[in-house]
Amino acid sequence: MHSLTRFLLAAAPTIALAIHIPRQGVDFVDPRIDGGSMLDDAGNGLGEPLNVIISGLSSSPVLTSEGIVNYAKAIGFSEECLGIHLGDPQSANLGDGRGPVNQTIELRQDYGDPDLGTCLESLIGGNHFRVFPQTGPLHPTNALFLAVSQEENVSQSHTISPDGYNVGRNLLVSNAIGDTSFGGVNYHTEAQNLTGLLAVGSGGVNHDIALDGIVTLLTVTITN
Numbered sequence: 001m002h003s004l005t006r007f008l009l010a011a012a013p014t015i016a017l018a019i020h021i022p023r024q025g026v027d028f029v030d031p032r033i034d035g036g037s038m039l040d041d042a043g044n045g046l047g048e049p050l051n052v053i054i055s056g057l058s059s060s061p062v063l064t065s066e067g068i069v070n071y072a073k074a075i076g077f078s079e080e081c082l083g084i085h086l087g088d089p090q091s092a093n094l095g096d097g098r099g100p101v102n103q104t105i106e107l108r109q110d111y112g113d114p115d116l117g118t119c120l121e122s123l124i125g126g127n128h129f130r131v132f133p134q135t136g137p138l139h140p141t142n143a144l145f146l147a148v149s150q151e152e153n154v155s156q157s158h159t160i161s162p163d164g165y166n167v168g169r170n171l172l173v174s175n176a177i178g179d180t181s182f183g184g185v186n187y188h189t190e191a192q193n194l195t196g197l198l199a200v201g202s203g204g205v206n207h208d209i210a211l212d213g214i215v216t217l218l219t220v221t222i223t224n
């Protein structure tokens, strides 16, 4: 048999199986189990913490790229200022079988104006986050891992504030908890702090900023 034909025959059952695997009913899978990391790759040998996880048990529309943008607007963030991207994308290995994958989107605090507020954030600093979905073939949980940080203003070249990872996470979570809405979608968000996923301290962390070691798990339910 021709080797290509043999490969396709061998691969066919796997492909059929992959298509029919249902979404796994779990919050997320620890990326470290299959060679991933809870720090992303900032491109300089260091990383930013994936310090918020939106559970795979959230309402499934929240876990799409349109869905996370709408949810972000409900909790005070928006897409980057007029589509202008400041800084390089970062990548993360979520141990889902895909290896390192770039962020799918980056959202910034919108200061109350979803259209122009992120331009203000770009000038004066503020909270922002990068999104990494756990969708690879090993663990297609659809959980969204967020790298959240509070930035200084542009005169500080957008460096992270002192304690900017913990502060950024706490600000995002306090805006998210409870009932919120945007664009006609109503959300209810529950939070739970997890320890043991991120190390306490600044080992391997970009900008040498120490972490308190907490990852907050958010479960977001659409209530309408």
Ligand SMILES: *[C@@H]1O[C@H](CO)[C@@H](O)[C@H](O)[C@H]1NC(C)=O
Residues within 6 Å of the ligand: 089, 091, 100, 101, 102
């Ligand atoms: C991420 O994006 C940058 C810029 O587009 C690209 O050079 C890099 O190869 C990408 N990294 C990964 C892991 O896909």
Ligand SMILES: *[C@@H]1O[C@H](CO)[C@@H](O)[C@H](O)[C@H]1NC(C)=O
Residues within 6 Å of the ligand: 123, 124, 152, 153, 154, 155, 156
């Ligand atoms: C930017 O940050 C610097 C240092 O923290 C501060 O002196 C300056 O006033 C800030 N500028 C704005 C526009 O917030």
Ligand SMILES: *[C@@H]1O[C@H](CO)[C@@H](O)[C@H](O)[C@H]1NC(C)=O
Residues within 6 Å of the ligand: 170, 191, 192, 193, 214, 216
């Ligand atoms: C999670 O930990 C942070 C930092 O200690 C704290 O401010 C927050 O209230 C905690 N949240 C929950 C849901 O326990």
